[in-house]
Amino acid sequence: MIDVILKKGKEKAALQRHPWIFSGAIDKVKGSPLNGEVVIVKAADNEFLAYGYYNGQSRVAVRLLEWDENKTIDKAWYQLKLQNAIAARQHVLQDKQTNTCRLVFSEADFLPGLIVDQYADFLSLQILSAGMENIKQDIIAILKEELQPKGIFDKSDSNARTHENLEIAQGLLWGEMPPEFIEVKENGILYHINIAEGQKSGFYCDQRDNRRILAEYASGKNVLDCFSYSGGFSLNCLRKGASHITSIDSSALAMETLKHNIALNGYNEEQQTSIQSDVNKQLRIFKEEGKKFDIIILDPPKYAPSRSALDRAARAYKDLNRLAMHLLESGGLLATFSCSGAVDIETFKQIIAWAALDAGKEVQIIKQFSQPEDHPVRISFSEGEYLKGLLLRVL
């Protein structure tokens, strides 16, 4: 195995179990490892630090896997890591009200660059590191053995792959091709999911807990669900007795799937209105029309893909939240989210404070939202914490 020696003083993060070695921290590479090859990372004084995947083309030059020198990174090692990750999700799946969740969450599960989502009997795989790409066949074999899925689908279509010099990949990896719409259950609600065409890996299962928590406030309320996608928040609120839901999303497929999902759960068209439009534009129209809502949900896409986009993203979050605040009845609730890792919760609160000032509203935080247990945050890797939200009372 090839040694990668760090510059003097650059071993601290690895010692603290942060799983990334940036290319600038490397002093020398004693050989020519291939992209994705497992290397030994050592401090300047030759002390062993960890094993990791090397990638000479990536800013993150090594993704650390294992800090115990006596371990061997072989199929049994991967099997144990996968078994642990899968076992940890049984808590999400045990009450049988949910059969879709994230089984493997990359660095958080000690498997950098591997994401596995369960959709009822099917699995969707996303591979984002050259190291994982190299052992994809082993991963598939282990998943087959551990879970006996009907089929495993490759949804490695993230731009993140380009950082690792990997091409976009999508298609059946093993077993049966999933149907166009897989029926899954979350919080007891049924959804049709289109893995191949859908966003993310098909469904935003990271909002499971937040949908349930928010819905507790929805009884008898007139709710506006912005960036609704396939209706996660809309359906949870309907189930808890919302008087009416308006769902907005710009994607035609999202709207079509939402329509299926409304019918699938036995709700009718009087209870829910879908608007395929740009949210900012639609909120302005509602303001002109003098429309008001009791609850508004804002779950926009990632506005800040990196730290450098933070200023622009902050302005976009502020404008969006200010607009929504104008549309709430006095004392109404705003559930506002950010899935940008670059925007931490304190920054997000600051942005909301600016929005409230601009809107001339008093705002109380009544709850804080985060990501669910199947998207754990490793204490040494705060980059894994991306989803945050606030439930606000707007006066």
Ligand code: SAH
């Ligand atoms: N709330 C959803 C997930 C939202 S993901 C759920 O619970 O499942 C973000 C959604 O925003 C996507 O469906 C995307 O189509 C939509 N979107 C992105 N930009 C938009 C815009 N400007 N106006 C309306 N929808 C937008």
